[in-house]
Amino acid sequence: MPLDSARIHEVSDDLLAAMDYCFEQGWTDGLPVVPPRVERVEEMLQFEGRPQETVIASHPATGYECTVHAAAVNAVMAGCKAEYFPVVIAAFEAMNEPDFNFHGSTASTGGSAPLLVVSGEMADDLGMNSEVNLFGPGNRVNATIGRAIRLILINVFRMIPGVSDKSTQGNPGKFSFCIAERRRGNPWPLLVEEQDYPDGVSSVTVFAGGGFCNVENHGGNTPEHVLNSIADAMANYGCITLGQSAVVMAPEHVRVVAGAGWSRSDVKEYLFKQAYRTVDGMKSVGKYRQREYDKQHADGDTHPLVEDGKLHRGLTPDDILLVVGGGDAGGHSCFIPSWSRARSSLMQSKPIGVCIDCD
Amino acid sequence: MHDGISFEQLGKRAVVLCTEPFKVTAQNIARMMGLPDYPFVMVEHPIGSRSLPEIKVLAESAYEQALGILHD
Numbered sequence: 001m002p003l004d005s006a007r008i009h010e011v012s013d014d015l016l017a018a019m020d021y022c023f024e025q026g027w028t029d030g031l032p033v034v035p036p037r038v039e040r041v042e043e044m045l046q047f048e049g050r051p052q053e054t055v056i057a058s059h060p061a062t063g064y065e066c067t068v069h070a071a072a073v074n075a076v077m078a079g080c081k082a083e084y085f086p087v088v089i090a091a092f093e094a095m096n097e098p099d100f101n102f103h104g105s106t107a108s109t110g111g112s113a114p115l116l117v118v119s120g121e122m123a124d125d126l127g128m129n130s131e132v133n134l135f136g137p138g139n140r141v142n143a144t145i146g147r148a149i150r151l152i153l154i155n156v157f158r159m160i161p162g163v164s165d166k167s168t169q170g171n172p173g174k175f176s177f178c179i180a181e182r183r184r185g186n187p188w189p190l191l192v193e194e195q196d197y198p199d200g201v202s203s204v205t206v207f208a209g210g211g212f213c214n215v216e217n218h219g220g221n222t223p224e225h226v227l228n229s230i231a232d233a234m235a236n237y238g239c240i241t242l243g244q245s246a247v248v249m250a251p252e253h254v255r256v257v258a259g260a261g262w263s264r265s266d267v268k269e270y271l272f273k274q275a276y277r278t279v280d281g282m283k284s285v286g287k288y289r290q291r292e293y294d295k296q297h298a299d300g301d302t303h304p305l306v307e308d309g310k311l312h313r314g315l316t317p318d319d320i321l322l323v324v325g326g327g328d329a330g331g332h333s334c335f336i337p338s339w340s341r342a343r344s345s346l347m348q349s350k351p352i353g354v355c356i357d358c359d
Numbered sequence: 360m361h362d363g364i365s366f367e368q369l370g371k372r373a374v375v376l377c378t379e380p381f382k383v384t385a386q387n388i389a390r391m392m393g394l395p396d397y398p399f400v401m402v403e404h405p406i407g408s409r410s411l412p413e414i415k416v417l418a419e420s421a422y423e424q425a426l427g428i429l430h431d
Contacts, residue, residue, distance in 0.1 A: 286408070
């Protein structure tokens with residue numbers, strides 16, 4: 001059920017008054033929004049081929065639905081240009097996949113935020129940032145697409161902080177959490193190429209990101225040096241679960257690893273093997289759960305890299321979302337844990353602006 | 360809360376248990392589902408880090424509250 005049918009709100013012909021009106025209605029993330037004037041919403045809708053009543057996502061617990069029109073209104077409010085809209089739509093279609101569990105991942109105390117990773121030519125076409133200050137401010141496309149996701153969660157799905165969004169601490173990505181995969185100087189196939197979409201298609205991958213851990217290593221000059229640093233972050237006692245991982249490797253680190261001939265899958269396998277804690281170690285911090293160990297070490301269903309007596313992060317190397325991103329200088333990669341103690345949200349991807357295998 | 364009310368709507372009695380910090384959230388879901396006064400059991404928070412004897416005390420209290428709701 002749509003929360004409310006679309007209607008026009010009239011305010012005095014004054015931009016600041018309109019912004020204040022949006023605040024008064026509770027339609028913001030705490031920052032001013034762009035008042036969604038009708039003509040801007042209509043311009044946004046030009047970038048979606050389906051009727052504006054089309055439902056792109058529905059909330060499994062409340063039944064609230066997000067239509068193309070509602071998404072467009074919130075994209076305008078977030079400051080998106082119309083050409084960004086297909087990314088917003090594709091992201092919500094990915095979040096709408098049951099395995100993403102967007103109710104749990106957006107309502108839980110865990111405080112995760114949907115991280116969007118855009119891969120392919122569209123990132124460059126739109127002018128997205130995949131390089132210096134990747135997760136920081138300064139790029140309208142990254143900032144406003146990520147913000148549109150949050151405004152839709154608040155305004156359409158009523159994920160209200162403190163009421164239906166019970167994040168214990170939240171995380172800064174809940175304002176906006178959207179990056180592009182770096183193509184320039186990337187020695188590996190792009191994420192979208194591994195996702196088996198047709199040539200020329202770009203994709204957005206959504207990942208319920210539970211925070212951000214910087215991995216600094218300026219002295220390491222072998223793949224093992226660099227990757228052991230990242231694996232240690234992935235396996236820290238505060239983060240380790242059976243959940244998935246997002247790893248964004250800085251170009252400086254990638255040069256060390258790829259320069260030694262390591263492929264993306266080599267890196268994922270190495271990280272999976274190294275990102276573990278022992279059973280005794282898990283017990284020492286009160287986080288050991290037998291059923292999690294059994295799930296990872298199940299007879300006949302155990303990844304060959306899983307070792308007895310160890311709890312690895314994730315179930316297989318493919319539980320690691322690995323992309324290149326960041327500026328040319330600096331030995332700073334990052335690890336982002338997925339939401340939840342278990343595997344309650346799994347990353348999903350969708351092609352942007354095209355319909356593949358649709359009815 | 361959603362599951363509890365769904366059971367009731369299917370004709371099956373149910374009791375929802377909720378720890379204190381989630382009271383507002385539970386009330387919000389109950390209101391949204393058209394039963395703003397739907398009663399539920401309140402339990403002290405947290406649960407996960409308590410010892411078994413402590414849990415037993417909480418469970419006994421929750422059981423008494425649940426009986427009261429079911430007998431209404």
